Amino acid sequence: MKDLNVIVERELANVEGEPTAQQLIEALMVAVRELQGDLEPAKGERKLYYFSAEFLMGRLLRANLINLGLLDEAEALLAGYGTTLAEVEEAEPEPSLGNGGLGRLAACFLDSIASLGLPGDGVGLNYHYGLFRQDLSHGIQEEHADPWIAPQSWLVDTGRAFWVQLRGQHLLAKVYDVQIPGYQNGVCNQLHLFDVENPAEPPAEGIDFDKQDLAGNLTSFLYPDDSDDAGRILRVCQQYFMVSAGAQMILADLEAAGHALTELPEHVAIQINDTHPSMVIPELIRLLTERGIDFGTAVDLVQRTCNYTNHTILAEALEKWPVSYLETVAPQIVPIIKKLDELARERTDNPGLSIWDANDTIHMAHMDVHFASKVNGVAELHTEILETSTMKDFYDLYPEKFTNKTNGVTFRRWLMGCNEPLAQMLDDTIGCAWRTDANALEDLVQHVDEEELQNRFLGVKYHRKEELAKWLKDTQGVDVNPDAVFDVQIKRLHQYKRQQMNALYAIWKYRQIKAGVKPARPLVMIFGAKAAPAYTLAKDTIHLLCLLSELFANDPEVAPYLQIVAVENYNVSAAEHVIPAADISEQISLASKEASGTSNMKLMANGAVTLGTMDGANVEIVERAGEENAYIFGRSSEDVIDLYDTGSYHPWDYWRDPEVEPLVDFVVSPELLSTGDPASLSRLYKDFIAADYFMALLDVKDYISTKERCLADYENRNAWARKALMNIARSGHFSSDRTIAEYDRDIWHVNPELGQ
Known part of the structure; x- marks a missing residue:
């Protein structure tokens, strides 16, 4: 078989001085293509x-090196040039x-x-x-x-x-x-x-x-x-x-x-x-x-x-x-x-x-x-x-x-490739069999009560949060606090996935802080999504999230406790930074509307705890991880289907709830209208109270209370680590190999x- 080092050296033979990241990545791509061609x-x-x-x-370089068994060899090669794969792969399109x-x-x-x-x-x-x-x-x-x-x-x-x-x-x-x-x-x-x-x-x-x-x-x-x-x-x-x-x-x-x-x-x-x-x-x-x-x-x-x-x-x-x-x-x-x-x-x-x-x-x-x-x-x-x-x-x-x-998802990319520290922890704890048979992750169950492992997991998670913080600073100029809870909703922007309900929670939390109720720990709400160019309401939701992000950041009373980060141009490469750092996996679609979901599986395998409805594959995730290791809220799929069949859901009835009305009305508040687009905010507001086809107002109160319980439980760090480890242990079923x-x-x- 051809040699990776030989091909890379051939490709760099005419480079004067130290090769750039771009030259190194191109040489490695040529080498991998040649090796795969054999x-x-x-x-x-x-x-x-x-x-x-x-x-x-x-990006395919790291994934292909893993599958070829050449990852360590590539890292050693790059070390000779004074760099690492993590550094140079940012140049890969x-x-x-x-x-x-x-x-x-x-x-x-x-x-x-x-x-x-x-x-x-x-x-x-x-x-x-x-x-x-x-x-x-x-x-x-x-x-x-x-x-x-x-x-x-x-x-x-x-x-x-x-x-x-x-x-x-x-x-x-x-x-x-x-x-x-x-x-x-x-x-x-x-x-x-x-x-x-x-x-x-x-x-x-x-x-x-x-x-x-x-x-x-x-x-x-x-x-x-x-x-x-x-x-x-x-x-x-x-x-x-x-x-x-x-x-x-x-x-x-x-x-x-x-x-x-x-x-x-x-x-x-x-x-x-x-x-x-x-x-x-x-x-x-x-x-x-x-x-x-x-x-x-x-x-x-x-x-x-x-x-x-x-x-x-x-x-x-x-x-x-x-x-x-x-x-x-x-x-x-x-x-x-x-x-x-x-x-x-x-x-x-x-x-x-x-x-x-x-x-x-x-x-x-x-x-x-x-x-x-x-x-x-x-x-x-x-x-x-x-x-x-x-x-x-x-x-x-x-x-x-x-x-x-x-x-299912491939654990080769979504665990081995994007979270090497966690993969190494698993190897040290249960051996390497999980790398070829994800069902072997089940062996982790017998270790989840070990305090030493819980602490090691918390250390791995904190390290990945620090890495995400650095990446966000380098790519978007955003500062985030790794000590905060990282609450993550990453999926395409669609009303049925209910990013708009998550925005109402952010408004609720903002109002709580302004009323003097300070949380025990800061909360960073991370969104990653594109809206289809012609999907007006989805784009309105993005606008609302951006406005809330700016409002929170510019308020010294709120900024230390609450932050929204919208990951710009969210893609697979961004996901590989976000998913290993997530503490909470937001899977909050209206029950009966999400076919399956796959972000829920990737986040589960990386030790994030699901906050969600009993929808799509969430049902199977909760069955395997255990209800005590997830946070479930909202009306059932049977209830929702009946509401559609009978036409008996009227959002204005829920909007009139004294706990809900201030949240919805804030969408067209002076605070947001002063910097936002009035037409966009008005359109979103009217949809909440007159249509709300995917019933955000139906579940929002249950969602808020469940999320608050989730955040409170996060403070018992070892108990939280046990929940996360149980999720990892029971994630093997969601391998795309199966x-x-x-x-x-x-x-x-x-x-x-x-x-x-």
Whole structure:
């Protein structure tokens, strides 16, 4: 095998003087790519293709060094240059290929697929400028292009390309690969990313661009602004470009391996990650019929090949496109979809299950459920709600299709990679078996009462808080006190995740301090989130948080006790600093609305204690960690579903509560209006009292009292450490290795022995 040191020295041979961090990172990237290029993809009779609109990979150098078993060697090499990996990796660009949990989950899955030795690749798009780079410097979210593709990146030009017919044009979809090495097993799979031939330059400012210029801008941004028809049609273009090129690649791979097209299900499994790649079903059928296979046979082949993961209970996230959009973008698949709708209507006379409805709207999730082999939810509660409520009629029609696959995260990045001091503590306490089998973390249970271990954990956590404080100072100029409680809510900004309820708590705490009730310990409330550019209420919430942050910081009576930090341009790299330092994990979505969550799992594994509702995977986290090791509040999912069904939730009834009204009214108080945008604050205020669709006011009093109890308990430091250690010990179930083993056992069957 090639030697890391030799390749790095070769790359730096012409550097005069001491190499810069940029030169060192580029040399290491070249070396790692070369070493990974010598590895082989996992082999098998059946291969998985994981289709996703997002793959939020994060920086890859450290993760790949861990998986190659070269982390210590790289650190020794860098020590020779007087630096460390932690110092130089700040110069590594982070791929802007995703936004939230959907994309980070897909990235974890690729890591686990390779680490379990499964033949499986990712399929997506090569976005040049990401979702956007977030700027909060003016107290509002401003969006800018986020270019990340440098001369030295992780992209490998494969030389492969496929023609895609789109809006009357023929566009060449070039294939770039990102290598995905398994954990020290000699396997290297691929993430295939399709791109246009001549991508456009980024906008001079903002994220506005010519949405009609497909040849230049099709792969510019993730999720183009969907506030107008042009943006929505561009999204459909992106989706069809991805699935058409991906379907062609799959059939080319199949034929190159010497298999007949009629053997597709025997050699290929496709996972549709949310509804964005749904058009792979009609596109594959179209390609098979073009190659001489009759329609009925093509449908059967594709149905036995494709599977669908549902990620949401929210109706607006189950994509529906007007037929006119598809006729504009890809008229060649419209007749296929029409025939699929006719087949679906033969299976059921329920018009609510149609693919093509009476309003000439195509329901992507309906097509997935009718013509996929398996349909899975991503947490036990989520799947139960799908089966009994959201997709009950589908479940009654196809009970054999539905299955649960609770999400997971890779501990290689989210413990070994981002929290080495904690990983070392675990090695010293229970050995290293957990590094290859996360279930071995269960051995920590027998040590959680040891005072010496509790104190060591508290020391590790304090050290990570000091490191986060330094990072925030260096990157944002913000000073935070490591002695404070670090209360963390990190997830994309959405009303159902209820950052707005957390803001009401901040207002309550501020009013308490102004009334003379000083807390025993300072509280730092850390938020990390981007709001979709067209999501006005989410952007209003960011504005409110920024205003509160400024108000608290400028008040000498409050500043020593209460602080809000909004992490600007929150991404994977930021998460790797924030998560190890968190004391409290805020998981406060309205019960029944969060499909799973994955930040809850990462924070749990790093010793943060959950403050949350019984929603998504929180239910399973609490079951495993124990109710005494979490702080649960709020109405149940059954209660919430009933409130929606009966239309009996009226926010003004809760607003009139004398304890709640001052909090909501503060949103339009003179203190905030003096520096804030009146239109934004008024809009948010009116939503609280007249709509509050995700019921922040329903739970806010319970939330405040539970959070106060949580903060009080934090003062018993060893008892708190025991809670945190129990969370770590019981976090092994939430490894993406377990999730992927279950996917393969029950759905993909690319390795029949796995998971038995």
